[in-house]
Amino acid sequence: MSEIKPRLFKGTRDFLPEMMIRKQYMIDRLRVIFERYGFEPVETPAMEFYEILVGKYGGESEKLIYPLAYKGGKTLALRYDLTVPLARLVAMHPELPMPFKRYQIQPVWRADSPQLRQGRFREFVQCDVDTVGTASVLADAEIIGMIDTCLVELGVERFVNRINNRKILYAIASHLSLGEEEGTAIIRAMDKRDKVGVEGVQKELGESGFDDRVTDVVTGIMEIDGSDSERIGRLLDILEGDEAAREGAKEVETILGALADQGVDEARYEFDPALARGLDYYTGPIFEAALPGQPHIGSLCGGGRYDGLIGRYAKRDIPATGTTIGLDRILAAMEQLNLLPGGRTKVDALVCLFDEASADVTQGTAALLRKAGLNVDTYFEPAKLKKQFSYADKRGIPVVIVVGPDETSEGKATVKEMKTGEQQTVPRESLAETVRKLTTRGE
Amino acid sequence: MSEIKPRLFKGTRDFLPEMMIRKQYMIDRLRVIFERYGFEPVETPAMEFYEILVGKYGGESEKLIYPLAYKGGKTLALRYDLTVPLARLVAMHPELPMPFKRYQIQPVWRADSPQLRQGRFREFVQCDVDTVGTASVLADAEIIGMIDTCLVELGVERFVNRINNRKILYAIASHLSLGEEEGTAIIRAMDKRDKVGVEGVQKELGESGFDDRVTDVVTGIMEIDGSDSERIGRLLDILEGDEAAREGAKEVETILGALADQGVDEARYEFDPALARGLDYYTGPIFEAALPGQPHIGSLCGGGRYDGLIGRYAKRDIPATGTTIGLDRILAAMEQLNLLPGGRTKVDALVCLFDEASADVTQGTAALLRKAGLNVDTYFEPAKLKKQFSYADKRGIPVVIVVGPDETSEGKATVKEMKTGEQQTVPRESLAETVRKLTTRGE
Structure with missing residues (x-):
C-alpha cells in the first residue's frame, strides 16, 4: 500500500468543484434548450459488445476502442461515441415512435495518444442530439436552429454556422466524371481549407495527380462568395446543373428558408459550398459552427445527415440527422469570452x-x-x-x-x-x- | 455486419426517455439539496490505475473490478466505487481547503453476477456525499440531516434513519474480553437481525461457538427500546460503563442533539445500538435510512465515519464521513409511493x-x-x-x-x-x- 503513488492515467481528468460548477452550468442550460426543441434524454451503458462497437467502421474503429479484459478481450469494450449506442438502442426498440428525438450527454473513451493531439482526451463527455426516422431536411433545420439557440443563450454570439450538403461535394467528382475514390480525395483536400488556405488545397490536389480542370472547379467552389442565393446560383453554374448538385442545393435552400422562418439572425449562418466535415459518414446536409478568426478553438458543434448508419443495426431503412456539441470547446470559448459564472463555489x-x-x-x-x-x-x-x-x-x-x-x-x-x-x-x-x-x- | 445481433451485456441498462426523465428529476432535486448543505460537485475518470483501485481492500476488491485489456490487464480498470477515487483525488490535491465537502454522481462498475443478486446491476449510478478532513461528529450530523431533507423533499416521508456507532459495537467484544476476530463475528451476526430476527442472530452466535454470556449481552442490546436517551442509558448499563462504549454513546448524543437543533422531526431518526452496516470500513458513527415494513426495497441511504481510509492514500491523517445514496432504491420507493412526475415526455x-x-x-x-x-x-x-x-x-x-x-x-x-x-x-x-x-x- 505504502508504495502506491496517487496518480491519473494520462488523458483523463478530475473535475474539481470550480471546473465542475462551470461544466454543470453549461450542461444544465443546454438540457433546457434541447428539451424546448422536443428532444428527450437517453442514457446507455458504458460497456457494449465489441462486435457491435466495431460494426460501424470495421477495422478503423478498432484502434479507438478500449476493450475490457473479459473473456479474451474481444467481447466487451467501452463505447467510443454515442452514435453506435443510439443505433443499437433503436434496433432493440422497434416500438419507439418515429421520429425518435433524443439527446445524450455521457462520457466516451478513445484509445488515442492524448499528448499527440492537443486538447484531446482519452475520456471526455460527448453531447449528441439526433433525430432518427425522418428524411425531411426540416429535421436538419431544426437541429441547426437549436444549435443557434444554444450558443446564443450561452452568450457565444459571434459564431457562424456554415451549412453545406454532401450531395454537392459528391457532385463535384461525378460532374468531372471521376470515381468515388477520387471524389473522396477531393473532399479530403477541401476539408483542409481552413487550415492551409485555398493555395494549400490546390497544392494537395496537384500532388495527388489531379489536373487543372479539377483544380479549377474546386478553386471556383472554394472562392464562391456573395449572398446565400448568389452562392447557390454560382455553384450550379460551375457544376453546370448537375442533378445531384441541384438536389443538394434545393435541400440547402429549404434549410436556409426554415432558419429564416424560425427567426434565426442571418448573420449567424451561411451556405459554404466548400465545407467538408472530414471523412465521416454523412450523406446529406452538413453544418459546422465556429468562432470566425479563432481557429485555435476549433469548431464548437458540427453535424449532419447520416441516412445509412442507424438502419444497418436495425436491418431496415432509418434516415437520421444529428449533431455533436463540443462541450470542452464551448467551455473554452465561454472562458475566453468571460461568459462563465464567477466564483469558485456555490456556497453563499x-x-x-x-x-x-x-x-x-x-x-x-x-x-x-x-x-x-x-x-x-x-x-x-x-x-x-x-x-x-x-x-x-x-x-x-x-x-x-x-x-x-x-x-x-x-x-x-x-x-x-x-x-x-x-x-x-x-x-x-x-x-x-x-x-x-x-x-x-x-x- | 449482417450477423451482429443488437443486444446489451447482462446487468447493464438503457435508460429510455420515460425512465431517464424520472431519474434526471430525482438527481436534479438532490443536487440542489447537496449544494444547499455546502457540498460541491466533483467528477473523476472512469478508469483508474489497477493498483490504486485494489489498494483499499486488497484481494477482496479484485473480484469486483473490470480491468481493461491494456498492457496485460492489471494496469487500468473501471472504478467500482466513488470512495477510492475520492481518496486518490484528495491525496493528489493537498491544496484543497479542509474540510473538503464534495458530492459525486457517476456510474460505477461491479464484476458481479447480476442475476444472483436481485436488483443489482453491473453498471449503476452511485451518488456519494462526503466531508473529508474533520473529526467532528457535527459533520456526521450534517450529513444525516441532509439525508433527511433529501428524502422529505422527494416526498419519501415515512422513513426512519437509524443511528449507531461502531465504537459501541467494538465495545461489546472488548467488554466481554474477546478479540478482534470474535468482535467481527459478533457484528456479522448482528448485521443479519433485520433479515433473520433476534432468534436468528442468537442461533448464529451459538453455531459460531459463543457461550450464553455473549448471547445474553448481544440479545440485551438488540432488545433495547424506549426513548433515545433511555436506550443510551440501558446500553451503558449492559456494557457496564465500558470506556469505548461511553465515547461512542457520547458521539451519538451529540448527533441526536444536532439533529434536534436542525429541526429534524424526531419521528424520522432513532438510536439503534444493534445497527451494524455490514463489514465495511467504518470507525465511528453509522446510519441507515429505510422504509419501515418494506424490507424488499432495502436501505435508501446509509453511511458513516471512516477515519482510516482516505489518509492511507495521502500518507497523512485524514478523517472522513459520508453517505452513499441508493438512487435505484429511492427511485423504486418513489415509484411505489407514486411520487414521480407523470407523463412519458417533457414535450408540451x-x-x-x-x-x-x-x-x-x-x-x-x-x-x-x-x-x-x-x-x-x-x-x-x-x-x-x-x-x-x-x-x-x-x-x-x-x-x-x-x-x-x-x-x-x-x-x-x-x-x-x-x-x-x-x-x-x-x-x-x-x-x-x-x-x-x-x-x-x-x-
Whole structure:
C-alpha cells in the first residue's frame, strides 16, 4: 500500500468543484434548450459488445476502442461515441415512435495518444442530439436552429454556422466524371481549407495527380462568395446543373428558408459550398459552427445527415440527422469570452462555530438559511474566528456569519462580507434576506 | 455486419426517455439539496490505475473490478466505487481547503453476477456525499440531516434513519474480553437481525461457538427500546460503563442533539445500538435510512465515519464521513409511493405540418412557443393530421396545434387537448398562454 503513488492515467481528468460548477452550468442550460426543441434524454451503458462497437467502421474503429479484459478481450469494450449506442438502442426498440428525438450527454473513451493531439482526451463527455426516422431536411433545420439557440443563450454570439450538403461535394467528382475514390480525395483536400488556405488545397490536389480542370472547379467552389442565393446560383453554374448538385442545393435552400422562418439572425449562418466535415459518414446536409478568426478553438458543434448508419443495426431503412456539441470547446470559448459564472463555489455563506458550546446555534442558524433556499456551510471544529474566515476565503465563500453569546441573547447575527470586510448585525428574521442581497446567486 | 445481433451485456441498462426523465428529476432535486448543505460537485475518470483501485481492500476488491485489456490487464480498470477515487483525488490535491465537502454522481462498475443478486446491476449510478478532513461528529450530523431533507423533499416521508456507532459495537467484544476476530463475528451476526430476527442472530452466535454470556449481552442490546436517551442509558448499563462504549454513546448524543437543533422531526431518526452496516470500513458513527415494513426495497441511504481510509492514500491523517445514496432504491420507493412526475415526455405540444407548403408556418409557430419557454415538437413530413395526432398520442404529448390556411389568414391557431379531445381556436398572441394552461409543466 505504502508504495502506491496517487496518480491519473494520462488523458483523463478530475473535475474539481470550480471546473465542475462551470461544466454543470453549461450542461444544465443546454438540457433546457434541447428539451424546448422536443428532444428527450437517453442514457446507455458504458460497456457494449465489441462486435457491435466495431460494426460501424470495421477495422478503423478498432484502434479507438478500449476493450475490457473479459473473456479474451474481444467481447466487451467501452463505447467510443454515442452514435453506435443510439443505433443499437433503436434496433432493440422497434416500438419507439418515429421520429425518435433524443439527446445524450455521457462520457466516451478513445484509445488515442492524448499528448499527440492537443486538447484531446482519452475520456471526455460527448453531447449528441439526433433525430432518427425522418428524411425531411426540416429535421436538419431544426437541429441547426437549436444549435443557434444554444450558443446564443450561452452568450457565444459571434459564431457562424456554415451549412453545406454532401450531395454537392459528391457532385463535384461525378460532374468531372471521376470515381468515388477520387471524389473522396477531393473532399479530403477541401476539408483542409481552413487550415492551409485555398493555395494549400490546390497544392494537395496537384500532388495527388489531379489536373487543372479539377483544380479549377474546386478553386471556383472554394472562392464562391456573395449572398446565400448568389452562392447557390454560382455553384450550379460551375457544376453546370448537375442533378445531384441541384438536389443538394434545393435541400440547402429549404434549410436556409426554415432558419429564416424560425427567426434565426442571418448573420449567424451561411451556405459554404466548400465545407467538408472530414471523412465521416454523412450523406446529406452538413453544418459546422465556429468562432470566425479563432481557429485555435476549433469548431464548437458540427453535424449532419447520416441516412445509412442507424438502419444497418436495425436491418431496415432509418434516415437520421444529428449533431455533436463540443462541450470542452464551448467551455473554452465561454472562458475566453468571460461568459462563465464567477466564483469558485456555490456556497453563499459560512456559519462560524463561535465556541464548542454554541454548536446548537450554528446548526439552527444554518437550518434557517437552508430552509430559505440559501447554500450554507457550517464550521465544525472550535477554532479562532480568524481561522474560520480564512477557510471561507480559501473556498471563495462570499459571506461569513457569526452568532456569539451577545447576538444569541439579542436574537441577532453578525454578517461579514468577505470582499469588502464590511460587517453588520441584523435580527435573525432578516438574516436570510441580508445574505441573499450580499451574494450574486441571490440576485 | 449482417450477423451482429443488437443486444446489451447482462446487468447493464438503457435508460429510455420515460425512465431517464424520472431519474434526471430525482438527481436534479438532490443536487440542489447537496449544494444547499455546502457540498460541491466533483467528477473523476472512469478508469483508474489497477493498483490504486485494489489498494483499499486488497484481494477482496479484485473480484469486483473490470480491468481493461491494456498492457496485460492489471494496469487500468473501471472504478467500482466513488470512495477510492475520492481518496486518490484528495491525496493528489493537498491544496484543497479542509474540510473538503464534495458530492459525486457517476456510474460505477461491479464484476458481479447480476442475476444472483436481485436488483443489482453491473453498471449503476452511485451518488456519494462526503466531508473529508474533520473529526467532528457535527459533520456526521450534517450529513444525516441532509439525508433527511433529501428524502422529505422527494416526498419519501415515512422513513426512519437509524443511528449507531461502531465504537459501541467494538465495545461489546472488548467488554466481554474477546478479540478482534470474535468482535467481527459478533457484528456479522448482528448485521443479519433485520433479515433473520433476534432468534436468528442468537442461533448464529451459538453455531459460531459463543457461550450464553455473549448471547445474553448481544440479545440485551438488540432488545433495547424506549426513548433515545433511555436506550443510551440501558446500553451503558449492559456494557457496564465500558470506556469505548461511553465515547461512542457520547458521539451519538451529540448527533441526536444536532439533529434536534436542525429541526429534524424526531419521528424520522432513532438510536439503534444493534445497527451494524455490514463489514465495511467504518470507525465511528453509522446510519441507515429505510422504509419501515418494506424490507424488499432495502436501505435508501446509509453511511458513516471512516477515519482510516482516505489518509492511507495521502500518507497523512485524514478523517472522513459520508453517505452513499441508493438512487435505484429511492427511485423504486418513489415509484411505489407514486411520487414521480407523470407523463412519458417533457414535450408540451406538437405543432403539426398542415401541408408541404406550410412548413414556414409550422417553423414560425414552434419558434414562437419555444421563445415563450415551452417544450415544443414539430412534425416534419406531410401526412394526414390523424397520423400526426397518433404520433403525439404515442409519445404522450398533451397538446397538438394545427395552423391551416384559414388560421394563418386570421392570425390564429387551433389547439387540441389530447386527453379530452377538446379543440379551441385562439389568436397567435395568446397561443403560448393557452398551451401553458393545458400542460402540467406550465403550472
